[in-house]
Amino acid sequence: MNIVILGAGAIGSLFGALLSKHHNVLLLGRKPHVSAIQSNGLHIQGKTMFHEKISATDTVKDVSFDVDLLLLTVKSYDTIKAIKQAKPSISKNTIVLTFQNGLDNIEKLQSVISKNQILAGITTHGAVFKSPGVVHHTGIGRTIIGELDGTETKRLKNIVELFDEANVPIKISHNILKDIWQKAIINSSINPLTAIFQCKNGYLVENPILFHLVSCLCEESTNVAKSMGYTFTTKYLFEQTIQVINETFNNNSSMLQSVERKSQTEIDSINGKIVTFGRKNNISVLLNESVCFIIKRLYQ
Numbered sequence: 526m527n528i529v530i531l532g533a534g535a536i537g538s539l540f541g542a543l544l545s546k547h548h549n550v551l552l553l554g555r556k557p558h559v560s561a562i563q564s565n566g567l568h569i570q571g572k573t574m575f576h577e578k579i580s581a582t583d584t585v586k587d588v589s590f591d592v593d594l595l596l597l598t599v600k601s602y603d604t605i606k607a608i609k610q611a612k613p614s615i616s617k618n619t620i621v622l623t624f625q626n627g628l629d630n631i632e633k634l635q636s637v638i639s640k641n642q643i644l645a646g647i648t649t650h651g652a653v654f655k656s657p658g659v660v661h662h663t664g665i666g667r668t669i670i671g672e673l674d675g676t677e678t679k680r681l682k683n684i685v686e687l688f689d690e691a692n693v694p695i696k697i698s699h700n701i702l703k704d705i706w707q708k709a710i711i712n713s714s715i716n717p718l719t720a721i722f723q724c725k726n727g728y729l730v731e732n733p734i735l736f737h738l739v740s741c742l743c744e745e746s747t748n749v750a751k752s753m754g755y756t757f758t759t760k761y762l763f764e765q766t767i768q769v770i771n772e773t774f775n776n777n778s779s780m781l782q783s784v785e786r787k788s789q790t791e792i793d794s795i796n797g798k799i800v801t802f803g804r805k806n807n808i809s810v811l812l813n814e815s816v817c818f819i820i821k822r823l824y825q
């Protein structure tokens with residue numbers, strides 16, 4: 526299979542390197558990372574350790590083959606730009622699989638490519654970009670993918686096999702849109718607080734005030750999800766959030782990493798979208814609005 530990883534940051538590079546053991550993979554990323562990979566290969570450290578000679582480029586113009594699978598791992602604020610740039614290399618047979626945070630990626634993709642090319646996935650694997658050419662696999666997580674309409678298609682099963690072969694166990698989701706909401710609720714309750722208070726995920730359960738804020742944010746975001754027709758219980762979502770915090774106790778969340786790098790955050794696609802949906806459905810979104818305001822005021 527011909528695979529392009531569009532947005533070869535930490536998780537994209539990790540998946541790309543694993544898939545490249547059996548398939549033709551091209552990483553599309555930023556220049557310093559790409560140059561380091563071209564000179565010295567890609568080094569994966571941590572939970573998985575290997576070194577891979579893998580093709581990498583910083584321009585879609587180098588995609589000279591028919592792309593069977595395009596794995597989209599760019600930050601959510603770059604989705605439209607990235608897919609527009611990649612569009613000339615995509616045929617109607619290309620499957621575009623988004624592995625991104627946030628609630629607006631599918632809607633953005635659909636404004637550029639056909640809905641029936643899009644699959645969505647979620648991964649809780651932890652990966653951190655250490656330096657150009659070096660990615661740290663910080664945590665072995667779970668990965669799920671699904672068709673947007675929940676059906677179990679042949680192409681979905683093929684991708685599951687592809688990842689299995691690469692030693693990344695992956696499960697089929699029959700309601701990936703609900704799973705994306707679940708991940709977004711968890712992210713909405715963890716990410717902005719860690720970025721505002723510049724703390725590791727674990728501090729959110731150690732500090733009683735932050736713990737209370739996590740619980741209130743989680744409840745508010747869950748209320749919005751319920752108003753959108755997703756049947757979650759607040760108790761379940763809170764338990765899931767605490768479980769994720771405990772599993773990623775010593776991690777810097779992706780939003781904290783963004784503010785530390787002084788780059789844009791995904792707040793608009795996570796809490797910002799929850800605010801939009803909440804307002805539309807007359808659900809109180811004061812806390813989500815507040816964290817959006819604080820993040821933007823402090824860092825953007």
Ligand code: PAF
Binds near residue numbers: 711715726776779780
């Ligand atoms: O965005 C992140 O950082 C991760 O999704 C999570 C689960 C919050 C762990 O840090």
